[in-house]
Amino acid sequence: xxxxxxxxxxxTIIETDIAIIGAGAAGITLAREFIGSQRHVTLIESGGLExxxxxxxxxxxxxxxxxxxxxxxxxxxxxxxxxxxGGFCRPLAPIDFEARSWVPHSGWPITRATLDPFYAxxxxxxxxxxxxxxxxxxxxxxxxxxxxGKSLNWQSIDLPGDDFVTRFFIYSKPTxxxxxxxxxxxxxxxxxxYLNSNVTEIVPDAAVQRVERLTVxxxxxxxxxxxxxxxxxxxxxxxxxxxxxxxxxxxxxxxxTEGLGNGxxxxxxxxxxxxxxxxxxxxIALDARARIATGYDEPQVVGDxxxxxxxxxxxAYLRREQRLGLNIAIYPQRxxxxxxxxxxxxxxxxxxxxxxPGAPDATVAGEATLFGASCAAEPIPSPDNRVxxxxxxxxxxxxRTRLDWRPLPVEQRxxxxxxxxxxxxxxxxxxGIVRALFTERPDWQDEDIGWGNHHMGTTRMAADPQAGVxxxxxxxxxxxxxxxxxxxxxxxxxxxxxxFTIVALAMRLADHLKSRKLAG
Amino acid sequence: MxxxxxxxxxxxxxxxxxxxxxxxxxxxxxxxxRWETPALAQTLFAxxxxxxxxxxxxxxxLARHPELVASPRALPDHLAARLAGHGWVAAGDxxxxxxxxxxxxxxxxxxxxxxxxxxxSEFQAALCGLAYHMTSLPRMG
Numbered sequence: 001x002x003x004x005x006x007x008x009x010x011x012t013i014i015e016t017d018i019a020i021i022g023a024g025a026a027g028i029t030l031a032r033e034f035i036g037s038q039r040h041v042t043l044i045e046s047g048g049l050e051x052x053x054x055x056x057x058x059x060x061x062x063x064x065x066x067x068x069x070x071x072x073x074x075x076x077x078x079x080x081x082x083x084x085x086g087g088f089c090r091p092l093a094p095i096d097f098e099a100r101s102w103v104p105h106s107g108w109p110i111t112r113a114t115l116d117p118f119y120a121x122x123x124x125x126x127x128x129x130x131x132x133x134x135x136x137x138x139x140x141x142x143x144x145x146x147x148x149g150k151s152l153n154w155q156s157i158d159l160p161g162d163d164f165v166t167r168f169f170i171y172s173k174p175t176x177x178x179x180x181x182x183x184x185x186x187x188x189x190x191x192x193x194y195l196n197s198n199v200t201e202i203v204p205d206a207a208v209q210r211v212e213r214l215t216v217x218x219x220x221x222x223x224x225x226x227x228x229x230x231x232x233x234x235x236x237x238x239x240x241x242x243x244x245x246x247x248x249x250x251x252x253x254x255x256x257t258e259g260l261g262n263g264x265x266x267x268x269x270x271x272x273x274x275x276x277x278x279x280x281x282x283x284i285a286l287d288a289r290a291r292i293a294t295g296y297d298e299p300q301v302v303g304d305x306x307x308x309x310x311x312x313x314x315x316a317y318l319r320r321e322q323r324l325g326l327n328i329a330i331y332p333q334r335x336x337x338x339x340x341x342x343x344x345x346x347x348x349x350x351x352x353x354x355x356x357p358g359a360p361d362a363t364v365a366g367e368a369t370l371f372g373a374s375c376a377a378e379p380i381p382s383p384d385n386r387v388x389x390x391x392x393x394x395x396x397x398x399x400r401t402r403l404d405w406r407p408l409p410v411e412q413r414x415x416x417x418x419x420x421x422x423x424x425x426x427x428x429x430x431x432g433i434v435r436a437l438f439t440e441r442p443d444w445q446d447e448d449i450g451w452g453n454h455h456m457g458t459t460r461m462a463a464d465p466q467a468g469v470x471x472x473x474x475x476x477x478x479x480x481x482x483x484x485x486x487x488x489x490x491x492x493x494x495x496x497x498x499x500f501t502i503v504a505l506a507m508r509l510a511d512h513l514k515s516r517k518l519a520g
Numbered sequence: 521m522x523x524x525x526x527x528x529x530x531x532x533x534x535x536x537x538x539x540x541x542x543x544x545x546x547x548x549x550x551x552x553x554r555w556e557t558p559a560l561a562q563t564l565f566a567x568x569x570x571x572x573x574x575x576x577x578x579x580x581x582l583a584r585h586p587e588l589v590a591s592p593r594a595l596p597d598h599l600a601a602r603l604a605g606h607g608w609v610a611a612g613d614x615x616x617x618x619x620x621x622x623x624x625x626x627x628x629x630x631x632x633x634x635x636x637x638x639x640x641s642e643f644q645a646a647l648c649g650l651a652y653h654m655t656s657l658p659r660m661g
Contacts, residue, residue, distance in 0.1 A: 348573030
């Protein structure tokens with residue numbers, strides 16, 4: 001059942017077993033998991049079923065460091081930011097969960113193996129195709145087998161050594177969770193969804209050990225003031241996204257003045273984004289177009305799945321060189337011979353070097369082609385990159401978000417060195433020569449910094465309460481009935497899009513909650 | 521078809537080219553009588569499918585290696601020494617394969633030069649430098 005919060009009488013008190021704040025990828029996944037259960041779930045969404053300007057404007061805020069578009073980077077209506085999701089799915093790698101000496105503050109309290117069964121389940125809700133496993137994201141042979149003997153234009157780039165390996169994104173349609181799952185959530189007799197309802201504070205008991213109530217406000221409409229009501233849940237899950245989760249905990253300060261779960265000043269810190277360098281990080285001149293299968297430059301449909309190959313540094317390379325992770329997409333740009341007048345002589349020289357007599361396997365068909373390479377890079381979690389509260393207030397009278405984010409110089413250095421490593425590997429292969437467009441500098445230049453709308457780390461997971469906001473079960477340290485879902489709990493972000501991991505973690509949290517007795 | 525001079529001018533290399541010549545002092549003008557191009561260098565040059573393109577890269581690379589234009593023999597000797605270091609003993613049919621092997625080995629070892637962003641192996645870069653030398657020589661006869 002959907003209820004418009006603007007129709008709820010002032011002062012109403014709603015009792016529920018489980019309150020889920022936020023109806024995005026995490027919140028909707030969690031709610032679905034409880035369809036048909038004995039527990040009553042209340043799903044609270046700030047927006048309606050369609051976007052509206054006034055609600056979206058609640059996301060506006062102040063950004064320091066990189067000029068970050070806080071309002072445009074997220075969507076505040078049913079389905080949340082899945083409404084503009086690109087659909088890229090790939091699990092984090094085992095190494096991403098490890099404490100790595102060269103990545104400060106790294107290490108999850110869970111392993112990739114813990115998440116594997118949930119990744120497999122997440123393939124269904126993300127609509128990736130039938131019968132997929134977490135291993136399918138790494139195994140090119142699996143895709144040849146799935147092609148069932150049909151011709152699949154597939155041949156992994158066979159770079160020498162083990163520095164770079166072929167891995168896969170599997171594409172969601174992309175699933176817009178609101179559209180895809182709103183119907184079944186609406187029909188579920190044990191789920192009530194309050195739309196246009198903003199949780200303004202999570203209020204704990206005096207000892208700050210349990211959540212007692214959620215205060216909810218709606219925006220006023222056409223001269224009518226907004227409504228105020230309360231929800232009293234036995235269990236609360238905060239699922240508002242990587243920035244808003246931290247903001248709401250900081251706003252919840254009427255009892256714990258530093259903010260809820262913030263006794264160690266960790267809430268909002270360690271904000272991470274995947275730097276996407278605008279344009280290309282490198283050009284790759286290949287002696288023949290067919291050296292790189294089309295599976296790298298566009299998705300291939302295999303059965304009911306859509307797959308695209310990427311290059312990633314291998315775990316062995318990352319450990320040996322002590323580097324941050326990276327995913328590299330490559331795509332053909334133009335024949336080498338068709339550059340500008342200024343480019344043509346030098347590129348002709350490069351092509352000549354690729355065609356020196358004596359080069360092995362010089363018979364592959366297709367004209368010499370220039371490929372572009374773009375990337376998303378793993379960020380380092382830094383306590384100085386953080387979400388705090390601004391002195392400006394939104395239409396509900398609440399302090400807006402202030403984001404301080406600037407990627408670290410070491411991230412710039414690592415990315416440039418990874419580009420150099422890519423160049424060495426293509427050179428050693430003998431069929432490609434790389435032009436590095438992203439090179440080592442003392443610090444980031446503004447024009448080098450793009451982003452993926454991936455907000456991570458602000459309520460990080462750690463077994464030790466001194467090091468994180470939530471524990472390995474996603475429960476806020478010290479507060480018995482408050483959990484956090486979404487990418488804000490990622491201690492590190494790896495080099496791949498977060499939605500698939502958000503969904504897997506939400507399913508794991510749902511299983512945990514089902515196993516818990518409800519107190520109170 | 522662009523002339524070599526037009527090509528280098530387009531690349532903004534006219535100045536580089538002139539600078540290289542001047543940098544070599546009077547030696548440049550003495551090429552005709554003083555440098556009998558070593559046979560090995562001639563053979564290496566003949567391997568290049570596009571000498572003018574290689575020369576364009578070579579001019580860029582040599583601008584950062586004045587020691588290799590300080591003497592007309594410096595670059596051929598440099599290449600000969602690198603080949604010898606890989607066990608090359610005499611000119612012959614195996615030279616092309618040896619060059620390819622050296623290039624791949626250098627990439628593996630990280631012996632790489634940056635030429636306008638292009639990551640060339642050191643030997644590739646020197647080969648391009650040789651192309652520049654050879655195509656810049658006054659025509660004989």
